[in-house]
Amino acid sequence: MHTSIVIADDHPLMLRGLTDFLTSKGYNILGSAEDGKSAYNLIVKHKPKIAILDIRMPFKTGLEIAEEVQKNKLPTKVILITFDKEEDLYDQALEYGVYGYILKEFAIEEIENCISHVENNKPYFSEEIAHYLKHNSNKRPxxxxxxxxxxxxxxxxxxxxxxxxxxxxDLSISPxxxxxxxxNIVSKxxxxxxxxxxSIWANLNKPFL
Structure with a gap:
């Protein structure tokens, strides 16, 4: 049984492109929406395994939806797609437990890889984003x-x-x-x-490790 997914993007072409692409790959698309409010309603109603959300949408942004999903303990894992490379957006995504973060220009190329990471409870962030962050802030956290x-x-x-x-x-120590x-690391x-x-923190700070 392929993973159940809800998709939301306020660009009809992007929405259709992703929906058609994932449907053709056999994913179970439960619904799609062009604004955040409808997207959130779909998530509450269908409780899909994954929601692929545009960050910037009318009524509710992808980040606001991620925050609600977290707050209301919904089982859905959120993947954000975006053109944005602003650092504070990742920080927020991190805070709201977002599982995937991919840039729109690579969405079709990366989405399957991203979904399979998320299905295995592993966060996935576009290489481009890690690369950009590395160049943008050469200071280690x-x-x-x-x-x-x-x-x-x-x-x-x-x-x-x-x-x-x-x-x-790897380290010859006990689990x-x-x-x-x-x-200890989490509290520090x-x-x-x-x-x-x-895991998400480590992925985002990979360039500095």
Whole structure:
């Protein structure tokens, strides 16, 4: 059974393009919307596994929808598509537990890869975005200075989407030790305790690790 998806974009062409493309790949598209309010209603009604949302839409932005989904503990995972490369938008996306963030110009090329990451509970951010952030802010996040060498190693492996088990094997330590490190890292970085927060943070800061 292919993943259930709701798509929203206020550009009819983009919306149709993505909908047709994903339908042709066998995904189960439950509905599509051209504004944020309709999109959110579709998510509440159908509880799709994934919602692919444009960041900027009338009535509600993709970010506002992500915030509502998080607040109301809906099971849907949000992927944002955008032309924006502003840093504060990623910070917000991060805060609202967004799973995927892809640039519109690469949406068709990247969307399947992004969806398969998200289906496996792994965040996916456009390479372009990581690349852009790297060029845009050459300063390392200051929180990294708080981490010990072992913690930095672990964060780097997390940014490669490795599981605690794999990290334990790589570093020849027990999974329990990895988990202990993970919770220390989470509190040092001031992240919340959602299992994905650290993974998303590590992915976004990959260039600095």
């Amino acid at each position: 200051k929180e990294l200075q708080l981490l010990t060498k072992s913690e930095l190693k672990i964060v780097k492996l997390i940014s490669e989407n490795k599981t605690s088990q794999e990290i334990a094997e 329990r030790t990895v988990d202990k490190h993970r919770s 970085l001031g992240l919340d305790n959602k299992p994905t927060s650290l």
